[in-house]
Amino acid sequence: MEEKSASSLERMLRVLDLFDDERPAHTAEEIAALLDVSLPTGYRYVKMLCDAGLLQRAGDSRYTLGPRIIVLDYYMRRTDPLLHVAVPYMAELVDKTGFDCVTSGWFGSQILDTHREKGRAPATLSYGRGRPRPLFSGGAPKVILASFAPAQLRRLFDTHPAQIAAAGLPPDWPGFRKYYAAIRRAGFYISRGELEPQLAAVAAPIRKPDGGVWGALSLVMDMQRIDVVDLDKVAQRVVQAAGLIEAELA
CATH class of the missing domain: 3.30.450.40 (GAF domain)
Incomplete structure (x- = not known):
C-alpha cells in the first residue's frame, strides 16, 4: 500500500511538469490524458493540488500554477x-x-x-x-x-x-x-x-x-x-x- 501511495504521489506531482511556455494552462481532461490516468484520477489530482495552492482555476475549465508557487519562490530566494x-x-x-x-x-x-x-x-x-x-x-x-x-x-x-x-x-x-x-x-x-x-x-x-x-x-x-x-x-x-x-x- 505504501509503495502504491508513493507511486500515486509521484504521478500527481508530475502534473506540475506539464506547465511550460507553450502550455501554461490545462484542463483536467488534458492533464489526465497527458499523465495516462483515468479521468476521475485526473480530477482528484487537480483538486488536491488546488487545495494545496499549487494549482488554481483560471476560467474556461482550465487550470494554471497556483499562488503557493509564488510563496515558495519567496522562501527560496531568502534561503x-x-x-x-x-x-x-x-x-x-x-x-x-x-x-x-x-x-x-x-x-x-x-x-x-x-x-x-x-x-x-x-x-x-x-x-x-x-x-x-x-x-x-x-x-x-x-x-x-x-x-x-x-x-x-x-x-x-x-x-x-x-x-x-x-x-x-x-x-x-x-x-x-x-x-x-x-x-x-x-x-x-x-x-x-x-x-x-x-x-x-x-x-x-x-x-x-x-x-x-x-x-x-x-x-x-x-x-x-x-x-x-x-x-x-x-x-x-x-x-x-x-x-x-x-x-x-x-
Whole structure:
C-alpha cells in the first residue's frame, strides 16, 4: 500500500511538469490524458493540488500554477546560499561596469537564472528567473557545463544530440569534450549573440570546493558595446567576483 501511495504521489506531482511556455494552462481532461490516468484520477489530482495552492482555476475549465508557487519562490530566494553571498558582489559589478549582472545555476537537468541586478541601461532579456535556459548556448551554460566531470558531460552529450547540433557544437564526443575543456582552462567565456542576437555576455563559473559548481556569474551587455569595452578587463572583474563568492561560500 505504501509503495502504491508513493507511486500515486509521484504521478500527481508530475502534473506540475506539464506547465511550460507553450502550455501554461490545462484542463483536467488534458492533464489526465497527458499523465495516462483515468479521468476521475485526473480530477482528484487537480483538486488536491488546488487545495494545496499549487494549482488554481483560471476560467474556461482550465487550470494554471497556483499562488503557493509564488510563496515558495519567496522562501527560496531568502534561503538560497548563493544569492545570500552573491548579490552584494553583483551590485558592485553593476556599479563598476553599468551592465546587467545575472546568476545562473544547474538544477537537476536544467539551467535557470536565479537573480538579476539591472545596469544603467537594462537589457531586454527573454530569459529570467525560473525560465529554463538552452543547455548549450550562452555564456552561463557554457561555463557551468565546462565545470562538469567528464562522465556527467558525456551523459549530456549522449542525451541531447539534436540540441548540440543546433547549437553548432562538435557532434563527436572527443571534439565536444575538447571544446568544454578549453572553456574550463580559460576560466571564463564570452558569448556573442548566442542566446539573443542583440546581447553578449561574459560569464565565469562559481565553483564548489569539491570540484562541483554552484552556478555562473555573468555580465550582460548590448552587442554594440562589446567592440568598445575592454573585454579582458570585464572578464577579469567577473572572474574575480566569482572567486570572492566562491571563497565566502566555502
